[in-house]
Amino acid sequence: MSLRKAPVPRLLLDNVSCIRNSQQVLRHVNVSMHDGGALVLTGTNGSGKTTFLRMLAGFSKPSAGQILWNGHDVTKSGVFHQYKLQLNWCSLKDAINERFTVLENIKWFELLEGKEGRSLPALQLMGLGRLANEKSRVLSMGQRKRVQLARLIALDRPIWLLDEPSVALDDEGVGLLEYIIAKHREKGGIVIVATHLPIQMEDAMFLRLPPRFPRRPTLGDMLDRGELM
Numbered sequence: 001m002s003l004r005k006a007p008v009p010r011l012l013l014d015n016v017s018c019i020r021n022s023q024q025v026l027r028h029v030n031v032s033m034h035d036g037g038a039l040v041l042t043g044t045n046g047s048g049k050t051t052f053l054r055m056l057a058g059f060s061k062p063s064a065g066q067i068l069w070n071g072h073d074v075t076k077s078g079v080f081h082q083y084k085l086q087l088n089w090c091s092l093k094d095a096i097n098e099r100f101t102v103l104e105n106i107k108w109f110e111l112l113e114g115k116e117g118r119s120l121p122a123l124q125l126m127g128l129g130r131l132a133n134e135k136s137r138v139l140s141m142g143q144r145k146r147v148q149l150a151r152l153i154a155l156d157r158p159i160w161l162l163d164e165p166s167v168a169l170d171d172e173g174v175g176l177l178e179y180i181i182a183k184h185r186e187k188g189g190i191v192i193v194a195t196h197l198p199i200q201m202e203d204a205m206f207l208r209l210p211p212r213f214p215r216r217p218t219l220g221d222m223l224d225r226g227e228l229m
């Protein structure tokens with residue numbers, strides 16, 4: 001009989017809580033992710049989805065609990081140095097330099113990574129090949145989002161943290177987003193998405209964050225309960 005140890009999760013949130021502005025935003029979150037895994041964060045406005053992603057990206061630290069990458073606490077400086085190189089972040093702020101061409105906006109990041117040759121194919125995949133040499137200021141909202149997605153593919157880092165990645169995308173764009181997520185996971189990549197909109201991801205885990213403040217009763221609730229009779 002062989003007794004093989006279960007593999008250490010690539011990413012583990014162990015009883016993690018987070019405080020922002022003296023307010024408890026996340027409470028006792030437990031998540032375990034292996035290569036190829038996907039997690040979808042949902043919840044009402046202000047429930048802490050962006051806070052969750054920002055904490056994973058190292059912008060803030062858990063107030064309790066630990067985030068472990070390959071079993072190591074990512075808040076330790078030696079570990080964080082390696083961990084942050086695994087991350088690719090797509091937020092509502094698009095980090096597009098208006099003065100650069102569309103292609104340069106991806107190439108710049110690719111060159112910083114010491115990589116080359118992936119930017120144009122990534123743009124073409126996202127349907128923006130013909131705009132490659134245009135100044136980025138001509139881009140529409142959805143096109144800007146597509147540039148961000150092309151950047152994800154060109155940089156090709158293992159852990160994707162995506163905050164509302166489908167906002168401003170048309171149906172074809174959402175299809176492309178779903179496609180690149182599926183391909184990334186096939187290669188063993190991990191994807192964590194905060195979203196209010198449905199995004200198809202096979203076998204994804206779902207984490208619905210509870211509302212931070214209980215909803216105030218509406219007029220409809222009060223009528224239903226006969227409180228206004």
Ligand SMILES: Nc1ncnc2c1ncn2[C@@H]1O[C@H](COP(=O)(O)OP(=O)(O)OP(=O)(O)O)[C@@H](O)[C@H]1O
Binds near residue numbers: 045046051052
């Ligand atoms: N920079 C900040 N400083 C202090 N508190 C913040 C900051 N950003 C957000 N918060 C607070 O943290 C809580 C969670 O915000 P967060 O942005 O994580 O929610 P969310 O679930 O992503 O919301 P939405 O669906 O509206 O994008 C909110 O109550 C918010 O006021």
